[in-house]
Amino acid sequence: MSNLVGIDLGTTYSAIAHLDATGRPVMLVNSQGDNITPSVVLFDDQGNVIVGKTAQRVYGEDSKCFGRFKRVMGEEKEYEAFGEKYNATSLSSFVLKKLKDDAQTQIGEISEAVVTIPANYGNKAREATLAAANASGLSIKYIINEPTAAALYYAYSSGEELNGTYAIYDLGGGTFDISIIEIKGSDIEVINTDGVTLLGGDDFDEKLIEIVRSKWKDQVGEDLEPEDFTKNDAEEQKKILSEKEKTSIKIATTKGRHKIEISRAEFEDAISTLIAKSEMTCENAIDEANLSITDINEVILVGGSTRMPCIQSSVEKIFKKVPKSVGNPDEAVALGAALYVAYKADPAKLNPLQKQALSKVNIAEVTAKFFGTIILSYDDHHQKNLLKNDSLIRKGDKIPCSVTKEYQTAHDNQTAINCRVTESNIEESDPDYVHTMWEGALDLPEGRPSGQKVEVTFSYHVNQTMKCTFLDVESGRKAEIDLTAGNSNIHTDIDIDDFKVE
Numbered sequence: 001m002s003n004l005v006g007i008d009l010g011t012t013y014s015a016i017a018h019l020d021a022t023g024r025p026v027m028l029v030n031s032q033g034d035n036i037t038p039s040v041v042l043f044d045d046q047g048n049v050i051v052g053k054t055a056q057r058v059y060g061e062d063s064k065c066f067g068r069f070k071r072v073m074g075e076e077k078e079y080e081a082f083g084e085k086y087n088a089t090s091l092s093s094f095v096l097k098k099l100k101d102d103a104q105t106q107i108g109e110i111s112e113a114v115v116t117i118p119a120n121y122g123n124k125a126r127e128a129t130l131a132a133a134n135a136s137g138l139s140i141k142y143i144i145n146e147p148t149a150a151a152l153y154y155a156y157s158s159g160e161e162l163n164g165t166y167a168i169y170d171l172g173g174g175t176f177d178i179s180i181i182e183i184k185g186s187d188i189e190v191i192n193t194d195g196v197t198l199l200g201g202d203d204f205d206e207k208l209i210e211i212v213r214s215k216w217k218d219q220v221g222e223d224l225e226p227e228d229f230t231k232n233d234a235e236e237q238k239k240i241l242s243e244k245e246k247t248s249i250k251i252a253t254t255k256g257r258h259k260i261e262i263s264r265a266e267f268e269d270a271i272s273t274l275i276a277k278s279e280m281t282c283e284n285a286i287d288e289a290n291l292s293i294t295d296i297n298e299v300i301l302v303g304g305s306t307r308m309p310c311i312q313s314s315v316e317k318i319f320k321k322v323p324k325s326v327g328n329p330d331e332a333v334a335l336g337a338a339l340y341v342a343y344k345a346d347p348a349k350l351n352p353l354q355k356q357a358l359s360k361v362n363i364a365e366v367t368a369k370f371f372g373t374i375i376l377s378y379d380d381h382h383q384k385n386l387l388k389n390d391s392l393i394r395k396g397d398k399i400p401c402s403v404t405k406e407y408q409t410a411h412d413n414q415t416a417i418n419c420r421v422t423e424s425n426i427e428e429s430d431p432d433y434v435h436t437m438w439e440g441a442l443d444l445p446e447g448r449p450s451g452q453k454v455e456v457t458f459s460y461h462v463n464q465t466m467k468c469t470f471l472d473v474e475s476g477r478k479a480e481i482d483l484t485a486g487n488s489n490i491h492t493d494i495d496i497d498d499f500k501v502e
Contacts, residue, residue, distance in 0.1 A: 002111040002349035006337025007099055007138075008146070009092060009115055009129065011070040011174030012201060012235075013304065014039045015334035016099040018107060023357025025153065025338040027331055030102040036330050037099060039173075040067040041091050043081040051098035060230030066091055067231075068202050071174045073132075074124035089128045089135070096136035111349070113138045114341035116333050117464075118175040119145040119368050120195030122423055123437050123483050126464060142344050142463045146170050147179035148190055148365055149336030150302040154326045156339055156361070161185050164297035167285075169315055169323065170333075171278065172303035173201040178282050180289045180296075189364040192396050194285035196277060201305040205234035207270040208262070212249060215260045228253050241267050242308050268310045275314050282318050288396065299323040304330050344462075365399045371466065373456055374420045374431050376410045385410070389434045391427055392458045393466075402459040409444065409452040417442040417454060419470040419479050442470050442479040 005018045005028070013036040020026045027035045032053055042055035042065040059067045064081040069088040079086045096115070104110055115133050117126055126143065133140040147168035155162055162183040170177040177195035181188060209229060216224040228251055240247045246263040268275075286293065299319045305311060306329050315323045326332055342354060343361050350358070372391040379386040392403045409417070419442050422434040444452075453473040460466045471478040 002345065003104075003107045003109060004338070004341045004345055004349065005100075005103060005107075005110050005113045006149070006334055006339070006341050007096065007113055007115045007133075008149070008331075008334035008337060009070065009096065009117075009132075010039055010172055010333075011068055012039055013037065013173065013330060014095055014099060015331055016103050017331070017334040017338035018103070019338050019342040019354055019357070021351060021353065023353040023355075025156070025335040027334065028103045028106055030098070031105070035328075037095070037102075038067070039070065039092075039095050040065065041069075041094050042066075043084075047082075049094050051095055056232065059232055061227050068174060071198060071202065074122070074126075074128035089132045092129070092132035093135035096133055096138060100136055100138055111139065112341060112345060113140055114142050114144055114337045114344070115140060116146045116149050116337050117143050118195060118197065119147050119170075119177040119179055119193040120175065120197050120425075122197075122369065122435065123466070125197075127483065130465075142341070144337060144340045145177070145179070145190075145193065145365065145368070145464075146172075146333045147177045147193065147302065148181070148188075148363065149334075149340055150300065150326075150332045151179065151181045151183070151188055151190075151336070152339050152343075152361065152363065153332050153336035154300050155183055155188055156336075156357075157326055165191070165291065165295050167282070167296050167299045167319060168302060169282070169299055169306065170195075170302040171200060171305040171311060173305065174198070175200055176278050176281065178278075178285045180285055180291065186360040187362045187364070190366045191291075192285050192289040193366065193368050194281050194288065195368075196281055199274060199277060200303075201235070201238070202231070203274055204238060204271050204305065204308070205231050207274070208234045208238055208267060211262055211266060211270055212251075212260055215262070216251065216258065219258055219260070220255050222255060224251070225253065237262070238267070238308075264309075271310070275310060278311075279314055279318050282315075293318070293320050296321070301325045302329055302332050365462075365464075367393055367395055367397045367399060367401070367460060370395050370424045370427050371437075371458055371460070372422045372424075372434070373470075374418070374422065375407055387431050388429050389422055389424070389431050390429075392456065393460055394427070395425075397460070399460055399464065400462050402457065404455055404457040407454045407456060409448070409450050409454060412450050413447060414450065414452075415444050415446055417444065417470065417472075417479075419468075421458075421466075421468050421481065421483070437483060438468070438481050440479050440481065442472060442477060444472055444477065445475050448474075 008015045037052045038056035040055040042050040069091045073088045147170045168179040176199040179193040180191045249260045371393040377388040421438040424434040455471045457469045466483045
């Protein structure tokens with residue numbers, strides 16, 4: 001039997017689970033005996049990399065301690081410690097190595113893993129996640145959207161045959177996703193997904209910090225230093241406000257000792273615009289799925305931020321029903337990922353009990369964004385040719401999918417085509433409002449008239465990566481790109497094996 005694991009690489013906390021010999025998804029604890037590991041990385045003076053609870057204690061105080069980097073996955077932001085520079089990919093690889101190493105002390109060498117991602121991640125962030133997993137030494141063939149993993153665990157653990165439409169409301173430390181999912185017995189089909197990449201517990205913490213700093217300045221007359229009330233402090237007080245109507249925060253600095261009181265109502269008012277954004281996203285997801293609120297059977301809460309009373313009230317207001325949690329909201333995604341990795345694995349790697357458990361699972365996912373290319377098109381309004389973004393793969397298309405569109409060369413004696421692959425959250429024709437994922441040139445034979453056929457094919461695979469081909473039909477010349485981690489320009493120059501990760 002192979003050791004197959006599912007990993008929830010989270011903004012604030014990460015977790016790992018596996019399918020045990022009886023076919024049950026089970027959490028694997030870290031070296032401290034905890035089911036979840038803080039996604040925080042500390043570089044110490046001895047050259048060690050410390051991941052987890054110990055690092056979390058000094059987050060916001062030690063300049064060589066980094067967290068919340070999942071929020072900039074795939075971006076160019078750099079973090080520096082002892083003269084070395086790191087990006088979100090390399091820092092994430094340390095977190096994944098910690099999870100992998102701790103798990104292997106319990107179950108032996110991991111043969112295959114699945115890592116989850118926010119449903120609303122763009123391709124660059126997806127590639128960066130795969131790159132981090134590969135750098136950590138994990139064997140990754142597939143990734144899965146976090147809400148889909150949670151839905152899989154919900155369907156598995158419900159103890160009854162489910163039929164109907166369900167909403168998976170996933171609000172973690174850094175991102176928000178809402179997925180509308182159809183469950184018919186063993187079939188799980190994602191109808192639509194939407195989300196906000198930068199919306200989560202970290203934003204709520206920042207609002208709480210703003211309140212504390214404002215009240216401190218009113219009392220003391222000077223600004224509060226960042227190290228005197230950190231994000232760790234804010235997270236702790238946020239949890240208190242989820243249990244109590246108010247909190248009393250004692251802060252001691254060189255300016256003296258002061259007590260700051262904050263009510264739950266004050267905090268909820270400060271984050272009301274963020275909650276409103278999540279509500280609009282839910283409404284949009286339902287509209288795009290061509291459904292009404294009454295079509296939703298149940299709403300399932302996933303992610304630690306859903307413990308906040310105002311979030312639960314918001315969900316109940318939008319969906320007109322009390323939401324449900326399945327087990328621990330911090331663990332549902334990892335447990336679902338453990339089911340998914342086994343579901344996608346070679347059946348020869350499973351024992352009879354595992355095969356029996358997974359015989360009840362069948363998953364169909366959809367794309368979360370629009371993918372297109374830039375073409376030259378005649379604009380009737382301006383009476384001239386203008387650049388236009390043309391979508392090939394649409395948001396909500398079932399995965400896997402492949403689309404081919406035929407275009408033509410624009411000019412006589414045209415010697416090259418500028419090939420671009422774009423992505424967008426909505427269907428957008430204006431090139432200025434889409435993100436270019438890749439750009440390259442396709443050289444053409446000389447001396448040809450305009451109107452030569454060019455076929456563009458986008459193929460979206462089950463591992464949520466995409467192959468794009470630009471083919472000049474007459475000559476057979478083509479430009480190809482695999483938008484996967486293996487061919488990505490997203491990488492880390494850090495060799496993780498050079499570090500001792502604890």
